[in-house]
Amino acid sequence: MKKILVTGADGQLGSELKLLAADLPFHFDFTDHTHLDITNAQEVSAYFQKSHYNYCINCAAYTAVDKAESEQDTATKVNVTGASLLAQSCHESGTVLIHISTDFVFDGKNHKPYQETDIAAPISVYGVTKWQGEEAVRNVSDKSFILRTSWLYSTFGGNFVKTMLRLAETRNELSIIADQIGTPTYAADLAKAIMQIIESGATEYGTYHFSNEGVASWYDFAQAIFELKQLPVKVNAIPTEQYPTPARRPHYSVMDKSKIKQLGVETPYWRDSLKACLDKLES
Numbered sequence: 070m071k072k073i074l075v076t077g078a079d080g081q082l083g084s085e086l087k088l089l090a091a092d093l094p095f096h097f098d099f100t101d102h103t104h105l106d107i108t109n110a111q112e113v114s115a116y117f118q119k120s121h122y123n124y125c126i127n128c129a130a131y132t133a134v135d136k137a138e139s140e141q142d143t144a145t146k147v148n149v150t151g152a153s154l155l156a157q158s159c160h161e162s163g164t165v166l167i168h169i170s171t172d173f174v175f176d177g178k179n180h181k182p183y184q185e186t187d188i189a190a191p192i193s194v195y196g197v198t199k200w201q202g203e204e205a206v207r208n209v210s211d212k213s214f215i216l217r218t219s220w221l222y223s224t225f226g227g228n229f230v231k232t233m234l235r236l237a238e239t240r241n242e243l244s245i246i247a248d249q250i251g252t253p254t255y256a257a258d259l260a261k262a263i264m265q266i267i268e269s270g271a272t273e274y275g276t277y278h279f280s281n282e283g284v285a286s287w288y289d290f291a292q293a294i295f296e297l298k299q300l301p302v303k304v305n306a307i308p309t310e311q312y313p314t315p316a317r318r319p320h321y322s323v324m325d326k327s328k329i330k331q332l333g334v335e336t337p338y339w340r341d342s343l344k345a346c347l348d349k350l351e352s
């Protein structure tokens with residue numbers, strides 16, 4: 070039976086993987102920050118010495134985009150050192166590493182969906198650390214899948230969908246940025262994609278883009294949330310300048326998913342997945 074180590078398992082993606090795990094014929098070790106700190110070299114190597122893993126899915130990350138601007142060292146430790154330590158142990162033990170990265174490795178100047186071969190040029194500390202983490206993985210492990218995803222949300226953890234629902238409890242009007250374009254992605258769909266890759270036994274290692282299908286601005290995303298939930302919130306479309314944040318975010322970060330589709334992975338339309346998540350939140 071395949072053995073799979075999951076790090077950062079209490080986050081959005083890790084929690085979605087836990088839900089899927091129950092129905093799969095694999096042995097999972099789900100670890101959170103307290104059981105396995107990926108920045109601790111001894112803890113990482115102890116895990117890999119204790120068991121042989123066929124796969125390691127790295128869901129652990131520093132994901133606070135704005136806070137990262139003033140916490141560069143912490144973000145680097147988790148997103149670069151942590152990724153590098155896992156890659157090293159995976160390489161030594163012949164484990165396939167599935168590492169997750171982000172659309173924020175791009176600067177957002179494209180006018181057509183980013184391909185895996187497009188040049189990364191991150192414009193935030195978070196984006197830089199995620200790019201350096203990818204490079205660390207690529208340099209060490211020749212058996213790794215790096216999956217870049219975007220605008221993740223889930224019924225678990227904190228995310229844009231939950232922020233909008235929370236704000237709707239006290240506000241009847243919101244201003245949301247309309248000139249940052251990307252694709253929302255339901256973490257449950259990413260979890261399924263990861264499992265499809267593992268179940269297929271694919272060995273076409275490398276960097277892949279995975280998001281839901283379609284395109285939206287944060288404004289469109291917010292409108293869809295309120296429309297599907299039938300909440301009477303007026304949403305004003307604003308330019309980025311009118312919502313200043315510590316971190317810069319790409320204006321355009323839609324990703325081309327042709328490559329991952331060749332592995333048989335499905336990419337549901339973002340509004341369908343949003344509805345599925347909202348229905349699940351309600352139940």
Ligand SMILES: NC(=O)C1=CN([C@@H]2O[C@H](COP(=O)(O)OP(=O)(O)OC[C@H]3O[C@@H](n4cnc5c(N)ncnc54)[C@H](OP(=O)(O)O)[C@@H]3O)[C@@H](O)[C@H]2O)C=CC1
Binds near residue numbers: 082102103131170172
């Ligand atoms: N969220 C998003 O919108 C997007 C995320 N991604 C990427 O997808 C991946 C999964 O993201 P998501 O599930 O949303 O992230 P979350 O922030 O929901 O979860 C990350 C988890 O990592 C844990 N963690 C942090 N530091 C360590 C550490 N040193 N050792 C072990 N665990 C640690 C956190 O635990 P604790 O809270 O206890 O620190 C948390 O449970 C990440 O690589 C992220 O960069 C890509 C695009 C979009």
Ligand SMILES: Cc1cn([C@H]2C[C@H](O)[C@@H](COP(=O)(O)OP(=O)(O)O[C@H]3O[C@@H](C)C(=O)[C@@H](O)[C@H]3O)O2)c(=O)[nH]c1=O
Binds near residue numbers: 172
């Ligand atoms: C709350 C709020 C946000 N916004 C904007 C700010 C920002 O540009 C956008 C999204 O803000 P958030 O802080 O929720 O999301 P953010 O943390 O920027 O999301 C990013 O997270 C990292 C981890 C990734 O890897 C990215 O793919 C992306 O998902 O919405 C508004 O315009 N109005 C508002 O009222």
